[in-house]
Amino acid sequence: MKQINKIAVLGGGGRTGNYVIAQLLNQGYSIKLLLRNPSTFQLSSPSISILQGDALDDKVTRSLVEDCQAVVSTLGQRKDEPLVAAQATINVLKAMTECGIQRYILVAGLNVDTPFDKKSPATRTASEWMKTNFPAIHEDRQKAYSVLSSSNVNWTLIRVPFIDFAAMAGKTIVSLEDCPGNKISASDIATFVVRQLRDDTYFKKSPFISNV
Numbered sequence: 001m002k003q004i005n006k007i008a009v010l011g012g013g014g015r016t017g018n019y020v021i022a023q024l025l026n027q028g029y030s031i032k033l034l035l036r037n038p039s040t041f042q043l044s045s046p047s048i049s050i051l052q053g054d055a056l057d058d059k060v061t062r063s064l065v066e067d068c069q070a071v072v073s074t075l076g077q078r079k080d081e082p083l084v085a086a087q088a089t090i091n092v093l094k095a096m097t098e099c100g101i102q103r104y105i106l107v108a109g110l111n112v113d114t115p116f117d118k119k120s121p122a123t124r125t126a127s128e129w130m131k132t133n134f135p136a137i138h139e140d141r142q143k144a145y146s147v148l149s150s151s152n153v154n155w156t157l158i159r160v161p162f163i164d165f166a167a168m169a170g171k172t173i174v175s176l177e178d179c180p181g182n183k184i185s186a187s188d189i190a191t192f193v194v195r196q197l198r199d200d201t202y203f204k205k206s207p208f209i210s211n212v
């Protein structure tokens with residue numbers, strides 16, 4: 001695999017994003033972080049450079065990724081804001097292609113469907129809840145998956161259930177067909193995300209991860 005030293009991060013100021021940033025720093029990566037409001041970001045490190053801007057802006061996205069070797073996104077939809085998942089994915093993939101970057105790792109909910117799924121009744125119920133209550137957000141995520149599927153980059157879409165931000169790290173179970181449990185710690189998501197930077201097991205795949 002190509003040597004990866006510098007990571008472009010979208011959503012790094014969010015709750016899961018904070019854990020991902022901490023893990024990346026722990027493992028010695030340099031980080032280029034896209035933030036809409038840099039003044040609210042607490043962490044400071046010589047390994048972090050910050051770019052102010054919006055993931056919906058393709059020029060900003062291009063500036064973000066251009067000197068990086070991989071992209072990580074924990075972007076989440078904010079209430080009453082324009083849909084972000086599909087357009088950010090389109091922007092990132094375009095910028096990655098222009099800059100010759102191969103690795104893209106994203107986090108999404110378990111509601112995203114793929115042709116390889118064998119969702120259990122519990123996972124189907126949770127997915128249906130999302131589709132019924134947040135249809136536009138679900139459709140946007142599904143569109144992001146569709147855009148990824150037809151791209152040439154080595155993407156991994158990590159699907160997660162309810163995120164427990166207070167929980168300690170535990171054992172992570174992975175499945176390509178169904179969500180193995182109903183929650184996961186943010187710490188374990190971050191560990192799994194960062195591990196993907198040196199692992200090709202889930203290239204062009206959408207693993208579900210959860211704690212037991």
Ligand SMILES: NC(=O)c1ccc[n+]([C@@H]2O[C@H](COP(=O)([O-])OP(=O)(O)OC[C@H]3O[C@@H](n4cnc5c(N)ncnc54)[C@H](OP(=O)(O)O)[C@@H]3O)[C@@H](O)[C@H]2O)c1
Nearest residue numbers: 011013014015016036054055075076107108109161162163
């Ligand atoms: N929380 C859960 O239980 C749960 C469950 C399943 C899946 N997920 C998924 O897991 C991921 C992380 O969730 P989370 O709860 O940690 O997210 P979060 O705390 O809501 O953080 C979302 C991040 O996305 C950023 N963002 C949103 N729109 C943006 C835009 N247009 N341009 C730039 N940045 C933008 C936000 O920045 P601002 O601070 O500027 O708004 C924030 O940093 C998301 O994909 C979410 O859908 C979450």
